[in-house]
Amino acid sequence: xxxxxxxxxxxxxxxxxxxxxxxxxxxxxxxxxxxxxxxxxxxxxxxxxxxxxxxxxxxxxxxxxxxxxxxxxxxxxxxxxxxxxxxxxxxxxxxxxxxxxxxxxxxxxxxxxxxxxxxxxxxxxxxxxxxxxxxxxxxxxxxxxxxx
Numbered sequence: 001x002x003x004x005x006x007x008x009x010x011x012x013x014x015x016x017x018x019x020x021x022x023x024x025x026x027x028x029x030x031x032x033x034x035x036x037x038x039x040x041x042x043x044x045x046x047x048x049x050x051x052x053x054x055x056x057x058x059x060x061x062x063x064x065x066x067x068x069x070x071x072x073x074x075x076x077x078x079x080x081x082x083x084x085x086x087x088x089x090x091x092x093x094x095x096x097x098x099x100x101x102x103x104x105x106x107x108x109x110x111x112x113x114x115x116x117x118x119x120x121x122x123x124x125x126x127x128x129x130x131x132x133x134x135x136x137x138x139x140x141x142x143x144x145x146x147x148x
Contacts, residue, residue: 002036002040002044002085003037003040003044004035004047004147004148005035005036005084006032006035006112006145006146006147007081007084007143007144007145008030008031008032008143008144008145009030009031009032009033009138009141009142009143010030010058010138010139010143011028011030011031013026013027013028014029014135014136015077015124015134015135016125016132016134016135017133018126018130018132023126024077024125024126024127025124026075026076026122027073027075028072028139030055030057030069030076031076031134032052032079032112033079033080034078034081035081035082035085036105036108037099038097038101040100045115046111048146050115050119051148052069052076052112052116053068053070053116055144055146057142057144058071065142069121074120076121076123076124077123077124077136078109078112078116078124078125079126079132080106080109080126083096084099085100086099102128113125
């Protein structure tokens with residue numbers, strides 16, 4: 001069984017562009033690159049959203065990472081990132097065999113977004129099946145890999 005992966009970065013700001021168009025943008029919050037394994041389920045996608053929402057990587061009044069995005073800004077940028085399942089076990093060219101195909105991955109990424117919104121997050125997204133440019137200012141820097 002695979003694990004839905006979320007590469008979480010605490011950001012001062014983040015945006016996604018497709019060509020000249022900004023399709024998603026947030027201020028302070030979390031940028032989450034989501035990788036879906038070909039064996040992942042909706043339950044795993046929902047758990048990833050729950051984990052992101054409660055992840056205590058936001059600074060409290062003393063500058064200590066004691067608060068979650070749920071406790072602070074509520075801003076989350078979710079971007080599908082199949083390359084999180086690139087395998088470099090053999091050779092120098094990554095294999096993408098473990099990554100879910102787009103028809104399977106898109107509904108699971110959408111489920112992560114929907115679950116975050118249900119919990120109260122303000123969610124911006126990238127655009128599936130497009131070449132995207134992700135711009136962010138990593139705050140800290142803080143980067144955490146979640147696998148659920």
